[in-house]
Amino acid sequence: MPLKLAISGKGGVGKTTLAALLCHLYAREGRRVLAVDADPDANLGSALGVAPQELQRVAPIAGLSDLVRERTGAEPGRPGQFFLLNPRVDDIPERFWLERGGIRLLVMGGVKGGGGGCACPENALVQALLRHLLLERSDTVIVDLEAGLEHLGRGTARGVDALLVVVEPGRRSFQTAASVFRLASDLGVPRVMAVGNKARPGEEEAIRKGVGDIPLLGVLPFDPEAARADLEGLPPHQACPALLRAAAEVKSRLDQSCPG
Numbered sequence: 330m331p332l333k334l335a336i337s338g339k340g341g342v343g344k345t346t347l348a349a350l351l352c353h354l355y356a357r358e359g360r361r362v363l364a365v366d367a368d369p370d371a372n373l374g375s376a377l378g379v380a381p382q383e384l385q386r387v388a389p390i391a392g393l394s395d396l397v398r399e400r401t402g403a404e405p406g407r408p409g410q411f412f413l414l415n416p417r418v419d420d421i422p423e424r425f426w427l428e429r430g431g432i433r434l435l436v437m438g439g440v441k442g443g444g445g446g447c448a449c450p451e452n453a454l455v456q457a458l459l460r461h462l463l464l465e466r467s468d469t470v471i472v473d474l475e476a477g478l479e480h481l482g483r484g485t486a487r488g489v490d491a492l493l494v495v496v497e498p499g500r501r502s503f504q505t506a507a508s509v510f511r512l513a514s515d516l517g518v519p520r521v522m523a524v525g526n527k528a529r530p531g532e533e534e535a536i537r538k539g540v541g542d543i544p545l546l547g548v549l550p551f552d553p554e555a556a557r558a559d560l561e562g563l564p565p566h567q568a569c570p571a572l573l574r575a576a577a578e579v580k581s582r583l584d585q586s587c588p589g
């Protein structure tokens with residue numbers, strides 16, 4: 330089975346940037362890449378370089394009321410109902426992804442304020458879809474998660490070959506990484522590894538110390554071009570060659586850790 334990867338970390342550390350760089354690197358190798366935006370505040374598409382007009386056409390799955398109702402048998406947004414926990418989802422990816430340069434983007438969406446963990450039909454559908462993507466698909470799947478791992482259930486976690494937790498030089502991001510590491514290990518994720526980001530010269534050692542027992546796959550430098558690219562809507566693989574090089578090193582270590 331091709332690689333199934335999930336990316337987590339504190340808000341703003343660079344999860345989406347790393348996810349987009351890795352999607353690009355795997356697609357460049359000729360792999361079929363499924364880029365999954367599982368952050369309710371979705372922006373993986375723009376980091377992949379998809380134009381705003383095109384992104385408007387990508388429907389977040391959790392927001393498709395008719396689909397949620399049809400598949401789960403329950404009314405979205407209404408608490409206290411029975412709904413199917415195992416709805417049919419295998420036909421959903423093809424219907425709703427956006428394909429660009431060998432990368433297929435799926436946007437999960439989310440329940441505002443509810444968190445991915447809430448027991449509602451929207452989340453049941455999103456979680457069933459994630460399980461399907463991670464356990465049954467023969468694509469390289471890269472999931473941009475939020476820090477809380479709300480979307481990862483026990484069943485899903487075992488389908489992830491590796492969870493990357495992004496850290497920046499800063500104690501709060503190390504604390505988030507430590508709790509993500511514990512949670513992911515409890516859920517049964519087979520490998521949890523850290524990737525440093527936004528490291529200015531001399532900060533790599535602090536990152537190495539900060540991640541503690543979490544194996545460190547690599548460190549991406551602070552790159553002023555990244556913020557500019559974000560502002561101008563350019564994908565980091567085009568605008569930030571230094572980040573692309575560092576991400577390629579992370580990828581090659583990842584490929585060594587997750588053979589097959």
Ligand SMILES: Nc1ncnc2c1ncn2[C@@H]1O[C@H](COP(=O)(O)OP(=O)(O)OP(=O)(O)O)[C@@H](O)[C@H]1O
Nearest residue numbers: 340341342343344345346527550551552555556559
């Ligand atoms: N190596 C870097 N050097 C400088 N800026 C960076 C770097 N990586 C990311 N950034 C910038 O930091 C901001 C946050 O990055 P990104 O959106 O990838 O983080 P995130 O963890 O996905 O955030 P969120 O939690 O909001 O989803 C963006 O403006 C991005 O351009």
Ligand SMILES: [Mg+2]
Nearest residue numbers: 344345368372
């Ligand atoms: Mg993000």
